[in-house]
Amino acid sequence: MTRALIVIDVQESFRVRPLWETISDPKIADKVNRLVRLAREAGELVVWVLHSEPGSADVFDPALGHVRLMEELERADGEPLIHKTSHNAFTTTNLQQLLTEHGIRELTVCGIRTEQCVETTARVASDLGYGVTFVVDATATNPIPHRDAPADLSNAELLADPRTLPAEEVVRRTEYALAGRFATIATVAGLEAAAQPRA
Template sequence: MTRALIVIDVQESFRAQPLWETISDPKIADKVNRLVRSARRAGDLVVWVLHSEPGTGDVFDPALGHVRPLEELDPRQDGEPLVHKTAHNAFTTTNLQQLLTENGVRELAVCGIRTEQCVETTARVASDLGYRVTFVVDATATNPIPHRDAPADRSVAELLADPRTLPADEAVRRTEYALAGRFATIATVDELEAAADLRA
């Protein structure tokens, strides 16, 4: 086993936020499930990562019950690791690198929520650590991004009405440009499925 699929933050915490109505792909779980099935078929390691902020009292506080995979997902309990992170990337506050090393993994495919935040940051750190990284762009999702000067407590309608707000599709496009040829290979679910079928 030299490859792993890292599923990052595809969790109910996001669906519990009002901003979920603006998510770029509300059916992201379907695409993640396709990747997971392909990885399992090819004998690749699947690692589930959840973001956790204990004691905050918000949707990322495990005490509220939202820090769990989206209900449409099917994480196995038989050897598929589940790690909880408290940083943007999946390495800094977890034993992810140790898990990958123990399993001989040198190539990663990353997917999840949010495209330009935790998924991109994980891809960058993984690249710096020497992994060969594939960023599965259409199995990521994000929200429109407020301007740096926008008030933090605005409603979704106010966010969307602000002409300074960066649309979600533009955030995805910029992430592709930032990663491609530097930190990761950009691929689609279809491409990863085809590659996994060849290895199976």
């Protein structure tokens, strides 16, 4: 086993925010489950990552109870669960030590949000020498407001603002930024097809 699946921030915190209504893939947990099944069948390590902001009094504060895996996901016995407080899954955790202990050299990454915690983790992992596969359709994100937009936009105002970067465009640009530099871009179906035994 030299590969691990890193599932990043697929947690209830996102689902309780009003912004969830604009998420690019509300059924992301289904695609993550398919990747988890593939990893387990291949005997690969599955690492679960949750974003936590203790004391923040918002949805990422563990005291409020939302910092947990989405209910559709099930962590198996022995699969590591780590909590991060930075955008990437390495800086504030023991992830690199964990991967080294297991002899992991290749990572498959997925999760929320495409251009934020998942992309940042992919970039740091690449810089640390890991081979990275970014499963683009097993990530999800939201539209991004223009830098000059008010901070308190409603979802309707966010979507109506012509300066807003649509979620689909965020995903596309992330793909372009990573491909050939920091990661190999893959899809869930492509990985499933590659895992099928040759006839």
